[in-house]
Amino acid sequence: MTRVLAYLRRPWSWYVLAPILLVGVGVIVPVIYLVLRAFEADANTLGDLVFRTRNLHLFVNTLLLAAGVLALGSAIAFPMAWLTTRTHTRFRRVFTLFGVLPLAIPGYIMAYVLLATTGSYGTLARLFGIEIPRIGGYAGAVLALTLATFPYLFLNLRTALLGLDPALEETARSLGSGTRRVLLRVIAPQLRPAFSAGALLVGLHVLGDFGVVSLMRFETFSYALYLQYAASYDRVYAACLALMLLALTGIALLLEARLLRGLLLHRTGSGPPRRIRRTSLGAWKGPAYLFLLGTATLSVGIPATTVAYWMFRTEPGSLADLAQALWASLSASAPAALLATALALPIAYLGVRSPSRPVRALERVAWFGYATPPLAFALALIFFSLRSIPWAYQTLGLLIVAYGLHFMAEAVGPIRSALYQAPPSMEEAARTLGRSPLRAFLEATFPLLRRGLLVGVAFVFLSAMKELPITFLLSPIGFQTLAVNVWGHTNEALFGAAAPYALTIMLISSLFVGLLLMQSGRPMRS
Amino acid sequence: MPRTYASAVAILLALCIGACGESEPQTVVIYSGRSESLAGPILERFQAQTGIAVEVRYGNTAQLAVALSEEGIQTEADLFWAQDAGALGAVQEEGLPATLPDSLLDRVPEYFRNGSGTWVATSGRARVLAYSPERTTAETRPASIFDLAQEPYAGRVGWAPANGSFQAHVTALRTIAGDEATQNWLRTMQENGTKNYSNNRTIVQAIADGEIDLGLPNHYYLYRFLSEDPDFPVEQQFFAAGDAGNLINVAGIAMLASSTRQTAALKLIDFLLSEEAQQYFVQETYEYAVIEGIESPAGLPVANQVVPDIDLDALSDLDGTLDMLREGGLL
Numbered sequence: 001m002t003r004v005l006a007y008l009r010r011p012w013s014w015y016v017l018a019p020i021l022l023v024g025v026g027v028i029v030p031v032i033y034l035v036l037r038a039f040e041a042d043a044n045t046l047g048d049l050v051f052r053t054r055n056l057h058l059f060v061n062t063l064l065l066a067a068g069v070l071a072l073g074s075a076i077a078f079p080m081a082w083l084t085t086r087t088h089t090r091f092r093r094v095f096t097l098f099g100v101l102p103l104a105i106p107g108y109i110m111a112y113v114l115l116a117t118t119g120s121y122g123t124l125a126r127l128f129g130i131e132i133p134r135i136g137g138y139a140g141a142v143l144a145l146t147l148a149t150f151p152y153l154f155l156n157l158r159t160a161l162l163g164l165d166p167a168l169e170e171t172a173r174s175l176g177s178g179t180r181r182v183l184l185r186v187i188a189p190q191l192r193p194a195f196s197a198g199a200l201l202v203g204l205h206v207l208g209d210f211g212v213v214s215l216m217r218f219e220t221f222s223y224a225l226y227l228q229y230a231a232s233y234d235r236v237y238a239a240c241l242a243l244m245l246l247a248l249t250g251i252a253l254l255l256e257a258r259l260l261r262g263l264l265l266h267r268t269g270s271g272p273p274r275r276i277r278r279t280s281l282g283a284w285k286g287p288a289y290l291f292l293l294g295t296a297t298l299s300v301g302i303p304a305t306t307v308a309y310w311m312f313r314t315e316p317g318s319l320a321d322l323a324q325a326l327w328a329s330l331s332a333s334a335p336a337a338l339l340a341t342a343l344a345l346p347i348a349y350l351g352v353r354s355p356s357r358p359v360r361a362l363e364r365v366a367w368f369g370y371a372t373p374p375l376a377f378a379l380a381l382i383f384f385s386l387r388s389i390p391w392a393y394q395t396l397g398l399l400i401v402a403y404g405l406h407f408m409a410e411a412v413g414p415i416r417s418a419l420y421q422a423p424p425s426m427e428e429a430a431r432t433l434g435r436s437p438l439r440a441f442l443e444a445t446f447p448l449l450r451r452g453l454l455v456g457v458a459f460v461f462l463s464a465m466k467e468l469p470i471t472f473l474l475s476p477i478g479f480q481t482l483a484v485n486v487w488g489h490t491n492e493a494l495f496g497a498a499a500p501y502a503l504t505i506m507l508i509s510s511l512f513v514g515l516l517l518m519q520s521g522r523p524m525r526s
Numbered sequence: 527m528p529r530t531y532a533s534a535v536a537i538l539l540a541l542c543i544g545a546c547g548e549s550e551p552q553t554v555v556i557y558s559g560r561s562e563s564l565a566g567p568i569l570e571r572f573q574a575q576t577g578i579a580v581e582v583r584y585g586n587t588a589q590l591a592v593a594l595s596e597e598g599i600q601t602e603a604d605l606f607w608a609q610d611a612g613a614l615g616a617v618q619e620e621g622l623p624a625t626l627p628d629s630l631l632d633r634v635p636e637y638f639r640n641g642s643g644t645w646v647a648t649s650g651r652a653r654v655l656a657y658s659p660e661r662t663t664a665e666t667r668p669a670s671i672f673d674l675a676q677e678p679y680a681g682r683v684g685w686a687p688a689n690g691s692f693q694a695h696v697t698a699l700r701t702i703a704g705d706e707a708t709q710n711w712l713r714t715m716q717e718n719g720t721k722n723y724s725n726n727r728t729i730v731q732a733i734a735d736g737e738i739d740l741g742l743p744n745h746y747y748l749y750r751f752l753s754e755d756p757d758f759p760v761e762q763q764f765f766a767a768g769d770a771g772n773l774i775n776v777a778g779i780a781m782l783a784s785s786t787r788q789t790a791a792l793k794l795i796d797f798l799l800s801e802e803a804q805q806y807f808v809q810e811t812y813e814y815a816v817i818e819g820i821e822s823p824a825g826l827p828v829a830n831q832v833v834p835d836i837d838l839d840a841l842s843d844l845d846g847t848l849d850m851l852r853e854g855g856l857l
Contacts, residue, residue: 054855115728119735121759134735214688214724227688227857230588233597233616313754375589382596390600472585473593477555477602480562480584488584489562493727493750497563 004127015438016350019343020362026405027369031246033380034372037239047236050244050438055224062220062248065213066206069143069149073202074195076295077153083288085161087279089330097514098296099154103462104509105303106483107148108211112490113303114144123306140216147299148212149205152410152459153198159414159451160194161187163421165208166276176444179279193420196256201459203252203384204371204409205518221245222373228373242376249371255363304506307499312408314496321485322500332396332471333464335442336403340460341453343404344411349441351412352419359362363412370409372525375469379408399474403464410463419445454516482508538808553579554790557594557603559587559613560777564811566584569808572797578790586689587613593622604785605794607648607777610690612844614645614778623780630702630792633799637837638816640774647776649796649807650814650829653695655771656762658732661739667763671699671771674720674740675711681719684729687856689724691744691775696845698836702770705850712854722856727751733760744775749812749824764832772832774814 027156038046080099102110117123119134135143164187172186210226213219228238265375279289289360332453351363369377382401385393392398422445466483475481482501489498538623558565560681562584569580583590583603589612591780594601606623608614617623623644631639631646661682668674686692699708723729726743728833730751733741743762751758765771779798781791797803804815812823824829851857 049852115731115735119732119737121734121736134732134737136737215728217722217724219722224857229592230688230690233588233591233595233613257805310754335551375592379592379596382593386597386600393600394602469586469589472583472589477581477583477584484584485562487586489563490562491586491727492563493730493747494563494754496754 001310012316013438019346020350022401023343023347023366023369023405023408024362026401027365027372029384030372030377030380031243031368031385034242034246034376037235038243038464041236041240043145046237048239050240052350055221055244058219058221059248061218062207062222064138064215065141065145065220066203066216068138069145069206070199070202072142072146073150073153074199076150077157077198079288079291080154080159080295083292086276087281087288087321089281089285089288089376091294093517095296096517097293097510098292098300099158100151100458100462100513100517101506101510102147102149102299103151103459104301104465104501104506104513105148105507106211106466106486107144107209108215108238109307109486109490110148110303111140111144111212112495113306114140116495117302118304123309136216136218138218141213141218141221144212144216145209149202150299152201152205152413153195155455155459156194156198156201156413156417157191159455160191160417160421162276163418164190164276170277172311177326194413194417197361197416200256200367200424201370201410201413202469204249204367207248207252208371208373221248225373226375235379239376242373243484245373246368246371249368253367257361257364304503307502307506310495311499311503314494314497314499317497317500323502325480325485325501326504327474328479329465329483329505330508332399332403332475332479333461334479336407337398337457337461339400339404341411341415341456342409344408344415344456345449345453347408348412348415348419352416353424363416366412367520369405370407372406374406374467377471378402378470378473381470394476396476396479398477399471399476402470402474403467404460406467406470407460407463410459411453414452414455414459415449416452421434422448450519454519458513458516461512465505465509532665532808539567545588545773550607552577552787552790553581554787554794555581555583555602556605556607556794557583557590557601558607559590560607565607567810568798568803568806569794572794576793576797578793580794589667591616594622598622599784600823601782601784604787604791605779605781607652607779609777610694611640611645611647611776611778612690612694614640614780615844617780618644622782622784624783624785624788625790626781626795630649630795630799634816637774639778640762645778645780646747646795646799647778647816649804650774650775650809650816651691651777652764652814652826652829652833653691653742653771653773653775654745655758655762656733656741656743658733658736658746658759659761660759661736662689664796667740669766671742671765672703672707672711674742675713675714675718677718679680679718679740681721683715683718684721684723684727684732684738685715686723686725686743687851688722689725692742693847694775695742695773695842696851697843698773699770699835700843700847700850701836702834705846709854712850712856715856730760734758742771745826746812746823762825768834769832770834773836774829774832774833776816777813779846 007154083089086095114135116133119125120131125131169182169186172182208222210222213223225238225241227246228234228241347363347366385398426444427440430444431437435443468483468487471484473480482505485501486498542689569582570778587609590606591608594603594606594617606617625643631643634646639645655667696708699711721738723732727747729741729743729801730747733740745762748760748762779795781788781795785791799817801820804817804820808815808820808823809815814822814829848857
């Protein structure tokens with residue numbers, strides 16, 4: 001603690017202090033709110049609720065689900081990242097885009113689609129006569145959540161793979177190591193920060209998911225938590241459960257920090273990095289294309305066609321409403337993505353470069369905002385903004401800040417991966433040449449972070465486009481995003497009416513992400 | 527007495543604003559747990575007819591109820607339009623709604639408003655037995671909701687324990703058959719392999735997909751599916767007349783005591799109880815009307831011919847039901 005204080009007493013510049021303060025407040029406020037609410041609980045009832053055996057059952061279910069999703073997600077993301085960065089596979093850009101697009105599909109829509117595709121009255125059975133049993137339960141939840149979240153792993157890994165210095169691999173090769181050995185002993189260890197950032201996002205996503213698990217009828221911790229709000233309108237016990245969920249997050253964060261301790265991954269040599277050498281696939285070409293196509297079909301193709309099918313079954317809705325919803329979505333999500341990335345940059349920088357461990361711990365804090373269930377997060381912001389800044393309550397500005405704080409952690413990972421690969425020596429050299437710290441950073445390090453920053457922007461944008469509880473409660477009145485429309489219609493089983501909104505989310509997201517990827521695909525300035 | 531007082535104040539306010547506030551463009555702010563596809567068109571008609579601008583925050587009923595409790599008197603909302611009585615009860619417990627004038631409350635039968643006059647129903651939704659016509663026959667379908675716990679239905683039934691309508695239904699069962707019988711029923715249903723779904727529409731979808739053969743949803747979801755697909759392979763019926771399995775739940779509206787635009791808010795409630803709006807609910811959203819003299823939706827029997835005699839206020843013991851569901855491991 002004293003070390004933190006000592007460190008904080010250093011003359012900090014506003015551009016470091018301001019984001020840290022904002023993030024600190026934004027993350028601590030919900031936790032304080034939850035603790036306040038939890039203390040209102042009647043001790044006996046609370047005890048019964050917290051220590052009942054059902055919680056253990058939910059806990060085990062949650063862990064099983066997280067493990068399943070991570071395993072299946074890695075099995076998709078690793079080969080996909082490698083194929084799209086290190087091989088001569090054609091249409092790499094297109095496949096990369098398809099590896100990101102599932103993020104544009106709300107998880108519950110993914111679940112609806114899987115449910116609507118399978119079963120005796122599913123689209124597969126009705127259109128093609130292929131009858132497979134209705135998917136659901138653990139398998140259904142793992143599949144839907146994996147398809148919805150594997151891009152977090154994929155993009156993090158891809159960013160890292162693109163930034164690796166090929167010299168290391170070439171050295172290993174020249175010393176007689178085969179492809180597999182290079183992959184396992186040289187490349188894999190260097191992907192650790194990227195993998196752990198992606199895995200953390202996937203894990204936290206699974207911990208907090210409600211839409212998918214409830215539709216797939218698989219009961220997890222967050223499922224129970226939402227039932228508390230939904231069934232009994234009970235803010236108090238829900239707060240207790242949310243705190244238990246945060247405790248779980250805390251453990252995951254500690255584990256991740258251990259995994260990354262003492263990591264040094266940047267180049268130390270001088271001169272520009274060598275170009276990446278791509279591998280030819282040879283006999284593996286066929287299976288590789290099959291794998292890429294199969295994943296794209298499952299994760300994007302089937303959802304998009306199913307939703308389009310819903311749309312053409314019903315009469316078209318109003319185009320003006322659609323345009324209005326699109327504008328609402330964009331006007332909140334785009335600034336939020338920029339804000340979140342701007343906040344994540346100094347946090348990630350401190351996390352990687354700071355000499356003292358307590359300060360590096362600040363970076364961990366950012367993840368709590370992400371792990372706080374969005375509904376609890378929104379309620380906390382209602383609670384505090386009405387007491388402190390009532391004039392900002394339910395304004396677009398506050399909504400953007402709320403999105404930014406909640407989703408910031410998604411941007412931290414890719415930026416952090418890029419920072420691990422950026423050599424500090426250049427920045428140090430710039431400092432010795434008389435540049436101020438900020439200028440040294442902007443001129444020497446910032447250009448190297450471009451890919452990480454762009455991926456961070458993309459992640460937050462895609463998440464904000466789908467967000468619901470925060471939008472419901474904190475948006476300006478009458479503010480109806482695409483996601484709110486999708487939810488409203490599907491909730492009434494009016495899938496046809498929901499379809500145009502869902503398709504617009506996918507379309508706009510793919511355009512946006514496509515643009516970003518084109519940027520990040522350009523060779524890096526060195 | 528307090529109600530007459532409140533309505534007197536309301537009328538005075540109405541007169542005053544009617545007399546001196548003509549030039550002000552009026553608005554009313556609603557937190558609506560009813561989605562835009564259901565509520566939007568009728569609110570637009572109100573706006574067109576009265577010139578009162580309606581601003582709506584659409585959201586999930588439960589989440590809006592919790593948010594209103596958090597906002598307290600600082601809320602911008604004048605009205606809270608909820609999908610179920612439970613949410614209205616939760617807001618009432620926080621002391622947020624105003625008492626509505628008798629002139630509005632008297633428009634509906636007692637069944638469709640709460641005892642303290644803080645909210646009034648806007649439409650009714652029936653609990654029904656949905657089934658697959660291919661995998662069940664009229665003879666094999668149960669006459670009573672209690673029969674569903676029997677062996678022939680093992681593993682074939684779906685319900686939604688987390689759903690507000692289902693919970694209200696369990697409360698009704700407790701009122702009609704007693705706590706012990708209800709608890710017994712819940713347990714035997716579980717032992718019989720009854721499947722948990724997250725909501726009504728997934729129950730209906732699961733019947734179509736062959737995952738289950740029978741389910742306990744609200745009545746109107748089937749019509750939504752049928753409107754998109756006339757061949758949708760699910761049908762529904764009531765249990766035998768007077769059985770506890772038949773129940774009418776409500777969507778309802780409350781005015782918040784903190785509202786500064788109560789005249790406009792009351793006008794909107796008044797409109798929702800008008801024949802025009804009630805016809806809209808019957809024809810467009812397939813719900814039951816809450817005022818007398820309007821036919822039932824889509825060929826369903828008249829509610830009071832099948833529904834057991836029960837007071838909606840008796841359904842307020844949600845906590846007892848939730849405890850029971852938690853004890854049974856259903857929540």
